Amino acid sequence: MKKKLCMLLALLLVVTTLGACGNGAAPASTASASASGGNPTDKTPIKVAVAGPLTGNYSEYGIGFDAACKIMVDKWNKDGGINGRPIELLSYDEKSSTEEGLAIAQLLCGEDNFYGVVGHFSASMAVGTLYTEERVPLISASSSSAGFTGQGDCCFRLNATISTETMGMLECAKTAGKTKLGVVYLNNDWGRNAYDNLKTLLQEKGNEDWEIVDAEEIAGGDMDYNAVISNLNAAGAETAIMFCYYDSVVPFTIKARTVMPDLNIVCGVNCYNDTFLKVGGKDVEGCMAPSVFAAVSDDPDVKYFVDEYKARTTQVPSSLTAQAYDAMGVLLTAIAENNGELDKEAILKSIQNNDYKGVTGSCSFSENRDATRNFSPMVVSNGQWIYY
Amino acid sequence: MFVEQLINGLAIGTIYALVAVGYSLVFGILRLVNFTHSSVYTLGAFMVYVGVEYLHLNIFLAILFSLVTTGFAGVMIDKMGLEPLRKKGASKISAMITTIGLSYIIINCLNIAFGSQIIRFPDLFNYGTFKLLGATIAWQQVIIGAVALILLVALSIFINRTRIGLAMRAVQQEPSAAAINGINVNMIISLTFFLGAASAAIAGTLIASYNQYLRSSMGDIVGLKAFAAAVLGGIGSLPGSVLGGLIIGVSESMAVYKLGGSYIDMVAFSLLFLVLLIRPYGILGRKGSTKV
Numbered sequence: 001m002k003k004k005l006c007m008l009l010a011l012l013l014v015v016t017t018l019g020a021c022g023n024g025a026a027p028a029s030t031a032s033a034s035a036s037g038g039n040p041t042d043k044t045p046i047k048v049a050v051a052g053p054l055t056g057n058y059s060e061y062g063i064g065f066d067a068a069c070k071i072m073v074d075k076w077n078k079d080g081g082i083n084g085r086p087i088e089l090l091s092y093d094e095k096s097s098t099e100e101g102l103a104i105a106q107l108l109c110g111e112d113n114f115y116g117v118v119g120h121f122s123a124s125m126a127v128g129t130l131y132t133e134e135r136v137p138l139i140s141a142s143s144s145s146a147g148f149t150g151q152g153d154c155c156f157r158l159n160a161t162i163s164t165e166t167m168g169m170l171e172c173a174k175t176a177g178k179t180k181l182g183v184v185y186l187n188n189d190w191g192r193n194a195y196d197n198l199k200t201l202l203q204e205k206g207n208e209d210w211e212i213v214d215a216e217e218i219a220g221g222d223m224d225y226n227a228v229i230s231n232l233n234a235a236g237a238e239t240a241i242m243f244c245y246y247d248s249v250v251p252f253t254i255k256a257r258t259v260m261p262d263l264n265i266v267c268g269v270n271c272y273n274d275t276f277l278k279v280g281g282k283d284v285e286g287c288m289a290p291s292v293f294a295a296v297s298d299d300p301d302v303k304y305f306v307d308e309y310k311a312r313t314t315q316v317p318s319s320l321t322a323q324a325y326d327a328m329g330v331l332l333t334a335i336a337e338n339n340g341e342l343d344k345e346a347i348l349k350s351i352q353n354n355d356y357k358g359v360t361g362s363c364s365f366s367e368n369r370d371a372t373r374n375f376s377p378m379v380v381s382n383g384q385w386i387y388y
Numbered sequence: 389m390f391v392e393q394l395i396n397g398l399a400i401g402t403i404y405a406l407v408a409v410g411y412s413l414v415f416g417i418l419r420l421v422n423f424t425h426s427s428v429y430t431l432g433a434f435m436v437y438v439g440v441e442y443l444h445l446n447i448f449l450a451i452l453f454s455l456v457t458t459g460f461a462g463v464m465i466d467k468m469g470l471e472p473l474r475k476k477g478a479s480k481i482s483a484m485i486t487t488i489g490l491s492y493i494i495i496n497c498l499n500i501a502f503g504s505q506i507i508r509f510p511d512l513f514n515y516g517t518f519k520l521l522g523a524t525i526a527w528q529q530v531i532i533g534a535v536a537l538i539l540l541v542a543l544s545i546f547i548n549r550t551r552i553g554l555a556m557r558a559v560q561q562e563p564s565a566a567a568i569n570g571i572n573v574n575m576i577i578s579l580t581f582f583l584g585a586a587s588a589a590i591a592g593t594l595i596a597s598y599n600q601y602l603r604s605s606m607g608d609i610v611g612l613k614a615f616a617a618a619v620l621g622g623i624g625s626l627p628g629s630v631l632g633g634l635i636i637g638v639s640e641s642m643a644v645y646k647l648g649g650s651y652i653d654m655v656a657f658s659l660l661f662l663v664l665l666i667r668p669y670g671i672l673g674r675k676g677s678t679k680v
Contacts, residue, residue, distance in 0.1 A: 226399070258517060
C-alpha cells in the first residue's frame with residue numbers, strides 16, 4: 001500500500017513538474033499568441049504595473065504614483081482600452097525596500113500579457129537589469145541617479161537627471177539673490193552623488209555666481225537637526241540646498257525657522273507635494289523648488305488630472321506624481337501604437353521615439369533614455385506651490 | 389558655537405534620559421529589557437495628537453489623556469503579554485522576544501490607524517530665541533530640558549521617598565519576601581509598567597513638540613539610543629540613565645559640530661562601546677547592582 005502511495009505521489013510530482021515547465025515556457029507562446037493584439041474578439045486584459053512605496057517612510061511617493069497611474073488607466077479604459085482590450089493595472093507595494101522591489105520585479109517578469117511598469121522608488125537602481133533581461137519597459141517617475149538608465153535599454157526616466165535638477169535648484173538660489181550655499185545632503189548614494197554633482201557644476205561654471213560655505217551630510221529622517229542648523233548659521237549660509245526627501249526637509253525647515261528665520265530653503269522636486277505643505281504649514285512658506293509641473297496651471301489636461309486626483313485622494317498631485325501619470329501615458333500610448341501588435345521590442349522603440357505631450361510637458365527621451373525637462377522656479381506661498 | 393552645540397546636546401540628552409529611565413525602571417524590577425518601550429513612547433505622542441485632533445481637548449487635557457491611556461497600555465502589556473509568561477515560569481528570553489513582538493504590533497496598529505507619513509504636532513514651547521555667550525539658544529530647548537529634568541527628579545523622589553517606591557524597591561530585592569510582608573507584587577509590577585509607560589509618553593510628547601511632527605517610526609532610533617543611554621549609565625540605575633542620556637545627547641551634537649552629521653550614530657555608539665570596555669556595568673552601575 002505504502003509503495004503504491006509513494007508511486008502515486010512520485011507520478012503526481014512528475015506531472016506537476018512538467019506542468020510547471022509548460023507554464024514556464026508560456027510567456028513566449030502567449031506573447032506570440034497575443035501578438036494578434038488587434039483581434040477585435042480578444043478581450044484578454046493588457047497588463048501594466050505600478051510599483052512604489054505604499055507603506056513606510058516614503059509612502060507619500062508610492063501612494064501618489066499609484067493614484068496617478070489608476071487615473072490614466074481608467075481614462076484609457078473609459079475610451080475603450082487598447083484596440084478593444086481592457087487594461088489591467090497591477091499595483092505593488094515596494095515598502096520603501098530594495099529587496100521588496102526586486103521581489104516585485106521578479107514577480108512581474110513572470111506575468112503573462114504584461115507590457116511594462118511605471119515606478120519603483122527605493123529599488124530603482126536594483127531592478128533595471130532584470131527588466132532589461134526580460135525586455136520589460138520600465139519608466140521611472142522619480143529616479144535622478146546618474147546610473148539609472150545605464151542599467152539597460154529598457155530603463156527610461158521622466159524625472160530629470162540629478163545635474164539638471166541641481167541646476168534648477170541653483171537657479172532658485174540665484175533668483176532669490178541668496179547665493180552663499182549651505183548644502184545639506186543625505187548620507188546615501190543619491191545624496192552624495194547630488195553633492196558631488198553640485199561641486200562639479202560649480203567648478204564648470206567657475207564658481208562665479210554661487211559659493212558653498214558649508215556642507216552637512218546627514219542621516220535624515222527622525223534626527224535632531226539643531227546641531228546641523230547651528231553649523232550652517234556659523235558658516236553664514238544664506239540658502240540651504242537640500243538634497244533630502246521631504247520627510248527630512250520639513251523637520252529641518254521647522255527647526256531652521258526658529259534659529260535662522262531668513263534662511264532661504266531650496267529643495268528638490270520631490271518636495272513639490274501636498275504633505276510637504278500640510279505638515280510644514282507656515283514654516284515652509286517661502287521654500288523654493290524647481291518643478292516641471294504646476295498644479296495651478298490653466299491647461300485643460302492639467303486641470304483634468306488635478307481635479308480627478310483631488311476627487312480620489314483629497315490632495316493636490318505632486319510633481320513626481322504628475323510624472324508618474326505621464327509615464328503611464330507614454331507606456332500606454334506606446335503599447336497602443338504599432339497597429340495593436342503587442343511586441344515588446346516595438347513597444348520599447350515607440351517609447352524611445354515618443355512625442356507624448358503630458359501634464360509635465362514634452363516627454364520625449366534622449367538617446368540615453370533620459371527625459372529632457374524644463375524647470376521653473378516655484379515657491380510656497382499661502383499654502384500652495386506657485387511660480388516664483 | 390560650542391555653547392550652542394552643548395545646549396543642543398543637553399536638550400536632546402534629557403529626552404533620551406527620560407526614555408532611558410523607563411528601560412531602567414522595568415529592568416530594575418523584572419531584570420527584563422522591555423523592547424515595547426520605544427513603541428509606547430511613540431504611542432504616547434500619538435495619544436496627545438488624538439486628544440487634540442479627534443477629542444478636541446486642550447493640550448494639557450490631551451497630555452493627561454495620553455498619560456492615562458499610555459500608562460494603561462503599559463499595564464496591559466504586562467498583564468496580557470508578560471504576566472502569563474511569569475506564571476508559567478518562562479525564560480527571560482521568551483519574555484524579551486514577547487516584548488519585541490508586542491512592539492511591532494503597537495507600531496503596526498499605529499500605521500494602520502494613522503499611516504506612516506509625518507503628521508504635524510502642536511508646538512508647545514516655542515517662545516523664540518535668546519543669546520548666551522554669543523550662541524543662539526531656543527527657549528524651546530531650555531523648557532524641554534527643564535521639564536524633563538523636573539520629571540526625572542520627581543520620579544526619583546517617588547521611588548526613593550514614598551511607601552510605594554519602597555515597595556517597588558522591596559519587590560526588586562526579593563519578590564517572595566516582599567509578598568510575605570504583604571506587598572501586592574503583581575500590583576507593584578503593574579505600577580512600574582504604568583510609570584515607565586507614562587514617562588515614555590511624556591518623552592514622546594516632548595520630542596514630538598520639539599520636532600513639531602510625529603510619525604509611527606519616531607521611536608526607532610530614539611528607543612535604541614535611550615537603551616544605549618540606560619546601558620551606558622548602568623541599567624537599573626536611575627541617575628545612571630540620566631547621565632547616560634546626557635552623554636549620548638552631547639556626544640551627538642559634538643559629533644555634528646566637529647565631524648559632521650554622518651558621524652552622529654557612530655560617535656554615540658562608539659562611546660558606549662568604549663565605556664563598557666572599561667566599566668562593563670555602566671558608569672554608575674555596579675557588579676550585581678539591582679537598584680531601581
